[in-house]
Amino acid sequence: MAKIVLVYASMTGNTEEIADAVAEGIQETGVSVDIRQVLDVNAAELAEYEAILLGAYTWGDGELPDEFLDFYDDLDQLDLSDKKGAVFGSCDSSYPHYGAAVDILTEKLRERGCDIVREGLKIELAPSNEEKEQCRQFGRQFVSSLQIAK
Template sequence: MKTILIYASMTGNTEEMAEAVAAGVREAGGDVTVKEVLDANVHDLNDYDGILLGAYTWGDGELPDEFLDFYDDMADLNLEGKKAAVFGSCDSSYAEYGAAVDILTNKLKELGAEVVLEGLKVELTPKAAEKELCSQFGQKFIERLNS
């Protein structure tokens, strides 16, 4: 079973999370392709059994600008039969904590994907313990993907 992980990161926080999630996927025996959202094509999602999306929350609870075109292009997809999960770095100083994770989770469900894990939200820069949570998130995803 193949997994794709697509993420957006401005300050490196979500990138660190993505690296730890991908490491967890590999530790669990999974095959993962990692791409920054600007290097990904929405139709790539059709070629994978598992979909992991990562995004930081911008402004008052929006997706980051670099994720907007990808998000809009997702509208034409049918993701039935795919398993998915979402993660992202967050900032509790905003009114909407981690809204980008929720936005992407809802879009995946709308398109028919089975979201198999609750969205993982980490406050700003992931510390060692939070990186371990990210790794466990990747491992759990592979367990769910294979079940």
């Protein structure tokens, strides 16, 4: 069974709600997932996992949240070519770069060799009940895209 880690940052709780729903979807398939806040994990720990999910809100006019910056920089030291990954986040359409953190993290994983198996999931602010189901589906589809035996 694949080892999956889900690393996220959440300021208002929106991204945490999305992360929890994505994790529920993963767990519904019978696969476990380690859920970690970005400040509680070192990027080097990603080496212990086969699959990586990152979640972040977009800060300001299109930047990563401050709590993701050191982790992001530390990714430059990693070879993720044997990993599968995807990114999600809460977004705010009032800014010109909708969900830029999702795009920034997706590009960084790709740059480090990670195989991006799902298009980034962007949810406007707090997820509605319908969007929480979309998040659970994202988690289930992530597991399916890993092509693993459950």
